[in-house]
Every structure is written in structure tokens, then in C-alpha cells.
Amino acid sequence: IVPIEWKDGKLRWIDVTSLPWEERYVESSDIYRVAEAIKRLEIRGAPAIGVTTALAVAMVAYNSPNNKDEMMKNIEKAVEILSHTRPTAYNLFWALNIMKKTFYESIDLSPQEIKEKLLSKALKIQIEDIKNNLKMGEIGEKLIQDGDTILTHCNTGSLATAGHGTALGVIKTAWKNGKKIKVIATETRPLLQGARLTAWELKKEGIPFKLITDNMVGIVMMKEMVHKVFVGADRILRTGHVINKIGTYGIAVLASYHKIPFYAVAPTSTFDLTTSPEDVIIENRDESEVTTVLNKLRIAPEGTSAYNFAFDMTPPELVSGIVTEKGIVEKDYESNIKKLFE
Amino acid sequence: IVPIEWKDGKLRWIDVTSLPWEERYVESSDIYRVAEAIKRLEIRGAPAIGVTTALAVAMVAYNSPNNKDEMMKNIEKAVEILSHTRPTAYNLFWALNIMKKTFYESIDLSPQEIKEKLLSKALKIQIEDIKNNLKMGEIGEKLIQDGDTILTHCNTGSLATAGHGTALGVIKTAWKNGKKIKVIATETRPLLQGARLTAWELKKEGIPFKLITDNMVGIVMMKEMVHKVFVGADRILRTGHVINKIGTYGIAVLASYHKIPFYAVAPTSTFDLTTSPEDVIIENRDESEVTTVLNKLRIAPEGTSAYNFAFDMTPPELVSGIVTEKGIVEKDYESNIKKLFE
Structure with missing residues (x-):
């Protein structure tokens, strides 16, 4: 079972609120929809929330125009939205901090390179989580x-x-x-x-x-x-x-x-x-x-x-x-x- | 709220499994139905179970023909059925013992008098329970x-x-x-x-x-x-x-x-x-x-x-x-x- 997946600019997750009655998968590239999924507990569990927020920030960058100002605005907004989904799970804030840091450390690279940096960081967070488990x-x-x-x-x-x-x-x-x-x-x-x-x-x-x-x-x-x-x-x-x-x-x-x-x-x-x-x-x-x-x-x-x-x-x-x-x-x-x- | 009532040879109770959606009352003079109500938790709570079993024994006697042998058979059967409804609530066994004792102590009276003795004992158990509460x-x-x-x-x-x-x-x-x-x-x-x-x-x-x-x-x-x-x-x-x-x-x-x-x-x-x-x-x-x-x-x-x-x-x-x-x-x-x- 892979609860959350990167799908070429979108996230795909199993909506666990539908279990055990049905295995329902949701796909979206909308940051509001991802935030809603966390709030509604379609995605839950501190590590899964952390991985999702990292991937969501990468997704927002990935789908931004190749313009750093706009990308920054989108990322800051995404971080803001995601940080207000659930207050207790620490992995959420941990992942948001890593993604923000990665963004500002890559600020001198090209927009395309920044997107790649963020995506590879988010995927690394995901892989590391499995390895750690x-x-x-x-x-x-x-x-x-x-x-x-x-x-x-x-x-x-x-x-x-x-x-x-x-x-x-x-x-x-x-x-x-x-x-x-x-x-x-x-x-x-x-x-x-x-x-x-x-x-x-x-x-x-x-x-x-x-x-x-x-x-x-x-x-x-x-x-x-x-x-x-x-x-x-x-x-x-x-x-x-x-x-x-x-x-x-x-x-x-x-x-x-x-x-x-x-x-x-x-x-x-x-x-x-x-x-x-x-x-x-x-x-x-x-x-x-x-x-x-x-x-x-x-x-x-x-x-x-x-x-x-x-x-x-x-x-x-x-x-x-x-x-x-x-x-x-x-x-x-x-x-x-x-x-x-x- | 009176959860259980004597109604002229029948018992009437509120089926609490229907709460809070509906106030459903059940009336029966069938000892099997009363036993089912206890098993199904239509009537529950140790004191309520005690009162119900006392009234149920009185009911069985009340509805028996004026023949002591048959009445005794019916009462013994009722006690047997009721004693196998729920094993933990002590008031059930307490009430059954009182009712059996009352019956055997009244065995020399007329069938009609025995019925009255049992009913007045059961009603006393009910009133005493409220007073005690x-x-x-x-x-x-x-x-x-x-x-x-x-x-x-x-x-x-x-x-x-x-x-x-x-x-x-x-x-x-x-x-x-x-x-x-x-x-x-x-x-x-x-x-x-x-x-x-x-x-x-x-x-x-x-x-x-x-x-x-x-x-x-x-x-x-x-x-x-x-x-x-x-x-x-x-x-x-x-x-x-x-x-x-x-x-x-x-x-x-x-x-x-x-x-x-x-x-x-x-x-x-x-x-x-x-x-x-x-x-x-x-x-x-x-x-x-x-x-x-x-x-x-x-x-x-x-x-x-x-x-x-x-x-x-x-x-x-x-x-x-x-x-x-x-x-x-x-x-x-x-x-x-x-x-x-x-």
C-alpha cells in the first residue's frame, strides 16, 4: 500500500475515510484540495502528513510558471495554507520548514532547477520515511x-x-x-x-x-x-x-x-x-x-x-x-x- | 420516566435500544419475550433487571390457572429462563431468590392468595428500589x-x-x-x-x-x-x-x-x-x-x-x-x- 504518490504534477492518495468499505483514490493538483484532504483526515498520521505537505509544496512549485516571484508567492501561500490544516502533528511543520529552506537555498538557480530541487527533496523525504520505518x-x-x-x-x-x-x-x-x-x-x-x-x-x-x-x-x-x-x-x-x-x-x-x-x-x-x-x-x-x-x-x-x-x-x-x-x-x-x- | 410497569397481568417497558431516536414501549405477558428483552438490553441496568424479573415471576403466577402444581411448574420454569438471561447483574439472582422464597413460604395459601402475595412482593421490590435510589x-x-x-x-x-x-x-x-x-x-x-x-x-x-x-x-x-x-x-x-x-x-x-x-x-x-x-x-x-x-x-x-x-x-x-x-x-x-x- 502506497498511501500517497507523486503523479507528474499531481498528488494521488487513498482517501482513508472510505476504508474499509471502499478503496477510493483521489488525484489533484489543487493545493486547497490537498489541504482539505489533510483536514478531513483523508490523509492522516503524522509521517504521512509530513510527506504529503512536502510533495504538495513541490507540486505547487512544479505547476508554477517559470517566474521566481510568482513561484515564491505560490510556495509561501501553499506553506501558509498547509500550516493551518492540523496543529498537532509535528512532521507537518518539519516538512514545511525543509521545503522552505530548500527553496530559499535554491533561490539563485533557474526556475526549472528550483522545481527539480524541490521535487527531489520531497521525494527524498518520502523515501527516507519508508526507510526509517x-x-x-x-x-x-x-x-x-x-x-x-x-x-x-x-x-x-x-x-x-x-x-x-x-x-x-x-x-x-x-x-x-x-x-x-x-x-x-x-x-x-x-x-x-x-x-x-x-x-x-x-x-x-x-x-x-x-x-x-x-x-x-x-x-x-x-x-x-x-x-x-x-x-x-x-x-x-x-x-x-x-x-x-x-x-x-x-x-x-x-x-x-x-x-x-x-x-x-x-x-x-x-x-x-x-x-x-x-x-x-x-x-x-x-x-x-x-x-x-x-x-x-x-x-x-x-x-x-x-x-x-x-x-x-x-x-x-x-x-x-x-x-x-x-x-x-x-x-x-x-x-x-x-x-x-x- | 418509569422504565417498567405492571399492567394488569402484563409488563410494559420502554425499549431503551430505541433511544434516543424513538420512545418505543413494549407490552407483553410472555415470559420468553421478557427474557428476550433482558438479553437484548431493551431492559438493562442491574436494578431494573432485578425489578423486571420480580415482576415477571409475579406475572407468570398471575396468569397461571388456579392450580398450585401448575403454578409451581410455571414459576420454576420462569425462574430458570430468567436466570439464564444475563450472568453478571446480581440483582437478577437476588430478585429471583426473593420471589422463589415468597412462593414457597406461601405454598399453604390458596392459589389466588399466592398470586397476590407474589404480586405485592414484586411491586414492593419496585417501590423499594425507587425509595432506595x-x-x-x-x-x-x-x-x-x-x-x-x-x-x-x-x-x-x-x-x-x-x-x-x-x-x-x-x-x-x-x-x-x-x-x-x-x-x-x-x-x-x-x-x-x-x-x-x-x-x-x-x-x-x-x-x-x-x-x-x-x-x-x-x-x-x-x-x-x-x-x-x-x-x-x-x-x-x-x-x-x-x-x-x-x-x-x-x-x-x-x-x-x-x-x-x-x-x-x-x-x-x-x-x-x-x-x-x-x-x-x-x-x-x-x-x-x-x-x-x-x-x-x-x-x-x-x-x-x-x-x-x-x-x-x-x-x-x-x-x-x-x-x-x-x-x-x-x-x-x-x-x-x-x-x-x-
Whole structure:
């Protein structure tokens, strides 16, 4: 599965909101349409968002006239539009910064050369993401024993990245390396990425799994049915705080209570070394995501108001380790994360 | 709202599976239909199940010919059918035992007198449940301060009892006594009793509330948005273990982690003084409840397998107190619960 592709001046992506009912692909060269796809979660998962925004900036340059002023205006506008799609996923800002830097470093080249530079940088970001995922898979799978049951949350597979996946990538690598593992996947309300996407990927891989509602994490841990937890991340701070899909924090507290190892898996492009825990913006999404199921079924009386925090923050003391493409980071996070970037 | 009513030899109940979309009432004098209503969760909530089974036994006797042998056969059959509807809710077995005892104690009376005895006993159970709920409301609301935000799980209101409610009854009493409280209600997957029923009751009462998905409990506690947790119970053991709707245990662990008081509210008819924690039967319900939403919307790929534990067990060390109609039970539970029944 390649969730996002460069198609000669256009982007082509699988609209994951249509899964598992239908495999629907969308093609567009319109930056507003790409931004909408990110906002609507047709494309989601921090690494996939990062790759998409890089490709989108390259696309805007590619389709600009061979006039640097106009190209610059288009790129600045694209960066502006994309930066307002989703506030929490760090890879988005990481990718936008790289693309802007690449543009301004190439400013003395010809328009055609600038287009090529931007496109090759964006494609490199995409390829690097897959490579990093495969590397994290091999590094992380060493934490998994034959026979383990792994609990995972949300979707962190091919559909959340440029390919393979982060936490789900580790699970896939363990399976491919012959470890007889089982997975427990949380459905992940409100948008059910676990039930819709993780179940879909695990089925394709042939990895045995059971789906649970989010509120069954406690009982499966109490019954000693879970050996390890692997989750992804939308942003990791220099302090080791892991910002990830809503519900991650509750799972981490339960894992700690049951002395079950809890690992986050994320490439270094997810690490935000400047923001403090108290300054992280947690995206609030529309109440209708909670009062309905996928806007297909209303489940609460008319007029019901809801909170809809899309992410939460797990403090470092609950995290057993962070798997990156550069190795596993353990406590003390503040100093070990610093080393990772030296 | 009266969820279940005696109607001259028939039972009439509101089918809560139709809420909040429709207020559908069902009338039947068929014991199989009543048993089906309990299995299908048209009638649910441990106290409501207890009241229903008592009325159902009275109904079977009432509609029997004036022949003691036949009446006995019918009652024994009804008890047998009802006892196999749901394994976890203790009030069901409590009510069946009372009704059987009442029958055998009246065995020397005339058939007509036996019918009257059974009916008056069942109606007494129903009235006592409402009275107990009102009492628990007054006792429990003293734990609530003006301005508190209370988190509650599942539905424990009028629709789960003979009227008023247990945990939601405490919340209603606090509100009626003028305390300006707010409620955070968990949606309670898989069957969404929080989103469908608690939201419906809170709206009717005019109590301000917000709905959350089950996996948002962590973040609202971390953000210090919750002052106290009140939940109901399907069975409470002599050790103080609280068996309640799936997800309760996870909420209790999170409440303890955040030092937020966690109270269970249940009448003494919910207390099971004989079963040990390791012997409690946790009902496993059909996987389709998890792989779909209310059988209206499939959310996981075809062939997805799921766990569906309907309840979990919260150990006494996580419980700040148990509100009963006889007062608030605190640690040490084993000895204090014993005193409650002396």
C-alpha cells in the first residue's frame, strides 16, 4: 500500500475515510484540495502528513510558471495554507520548514532547477520515511518476544506513513521475522482508525488480531492478555512527552499500573525540540465526530454538546522507550533525546 | 420516566435500544419475550433487571390457572429462563431468590392468595428500589460540592433502575438540591448507553453536560476538569470489588492516578456476599457489538474478530466509597460491608 504518490504534477492518495468499505483514490493538483484532504483526515498520521505537505509544496512549485516571484508567492501561500490544516502533528511543520529552506537555498538557480530541487527533496523525504520505518521495524522488533501479544492504538501502519508504518511497522517486522505474535487493536473512537484501518492492514498481512473497544484496555491488561504496548506519535518533545492520538495517555497509565512495557515508535522527524509541554496545541475537532459515528449515525440526542480532543500527552515517566530510526531512546529522555540530534 | 410497569397481568417497558431516536414501549405477558428483552438490553441496568424479573415471576403466577402444581411448574420454569438471561447483574439472582422464597413460604395459601402475595412482593421490590435510589441520592449528594464537575460512565439513571437512578440519581439529587454541577458523560462503547441514555436523561433534567468518547477520560482528568467520579454497579462483592460496565476499571485506575475520588453507588440488593472475585462470571457478548455500531454500521473489515467483555472488576483499593441506601461504606470494605448486613 502506497498511501500517497507523486503523479507528474499531481498528488494521488487513498482517501482513508472510505476504508474499509471502499478503496477510493483521489488525484489533484489543487493545493486547497490537498489541504482539505489533510483536514478531513483523508490523509492522516503524522509521517504521512509530513510527506504529503512536502510533495504538495513541490507540486505547487512544479505547476508554477517559470517566474521566481510568482513561484515564491505560490510556495509561501501553499506553506501558509498547509500550516493551518492540523496543529498537532509535528512532521507537518518539519516538512514545511525543509521545503522552505530548500527553496530559499535554491533561490539563485533557474526556475526549472528550483522545481527539480524541490521535487527531489520531497521525494527524498518520502523515501527516507519508508526507510526509517523499515529501520525502526528492525530496531523495535527486538523488543518483542515470540508469542507476545501486542496492544496497539489508532493506526500507525502504511496508511499513516509513506509505507510500512511506525508502531504497526514494528509489529509487521516482528511477524515477518517469524515471531508468532498476536495483536489487540483498540477501535480508537471517535474516527475508528483502529477498527477501520489497523484491522484492514493486519488482515492484509495475515497477522492474528482481536479488536476491542477503547474501554476494554483495562480488562485485557488485568487478565494478563497483553505483554507490550506499541503506539505511534504525532509529536515528541525534548522532555520525552509523547503527544499522540486521544486515548494513548489512558493506555499508558494502565500499562504502568500493570507493569506492562509501553513503547512509542516515531522517526526523528516527529521530534519537536523547542516546544514545552504546556505550550503544545492539542487539536479540538468538531463535536459532531463524538455525537455521531463518522457522520453516518447520530448516537446522542439532538443538542448534545461534546468535547473532542484529538490528541493527548503522555508524560515521560510512563514511557518505557522511544523507538527511532537512530535507535531506542530510554530514560533519561531529556539528555538522551539531545544526544539523538548531536 | 418509569422504565417498567405492571399492567394488569402484563409488563410494559420502554425499549431503551430505541433511544434516543424513538420512545418505543413494549407490552407483553410472555415470559420468553421478557427474557428476550433482558438479553437484548431493551431492559438493562442491574436494578431494573432485578425489578423486571420480580415482576415477571409475579406475572407468570398471575396468569397461571388456579392450580398450585401448575403454578409451581410455571414459576420454576420462569425462574430458570430468567436466570439464564444475563450472568453478571446480581440483582437478577437476588430478585429471583426473593420471589422463589415468597412462593414457597406461601405454598399453604390458596392459589389466588399466592398470586397476590407474589404480586405485592414484586411491586414492593419496585417501590423499594425507587425509595432506595432517592435515599442514595440524598446520602451521596453530600459528597458533591457546589461547582463540581462529575464524571459518570454508562447509564445509571431512571432507565437503569425502577426510577431516579443510582450514580445518576446522586447527580440528579445534587442538582435538585441547588448545587451548580456539571457532568461529563462517557459514551460507553460498544452499546453507547452514555451517549444514548445518560445524555437523554441529563437533557430532560436540564443538567449541563458534555459527552466524551471513552478514551478521553485521561485527558479530562489531566486537565483537572473532573472533581469526582460516580458510577453504578452490577455486582459488589463482600471484598468491595465493584463489577460494573466495561471501562469502569480503566476510569478507576485513572482516577486513582489523578487522586480524584471514585465512588460506586448501588443498593444493598446489588451486594453478592458469597462469590469470590476470581469466580465472578464476566459476560462475553457477541463480537458484532464491537465490529459494528449498534448493528447499524459495520466499522471493521469483514471477518474481523473482537473481544466483547461486557463488564470489568474494580478492586477495592481504587474505590473511595460505596454509596448505599444504608449509608456510605468506606475502607476497610470487608468488615464494613459485613456490618451493612447485620
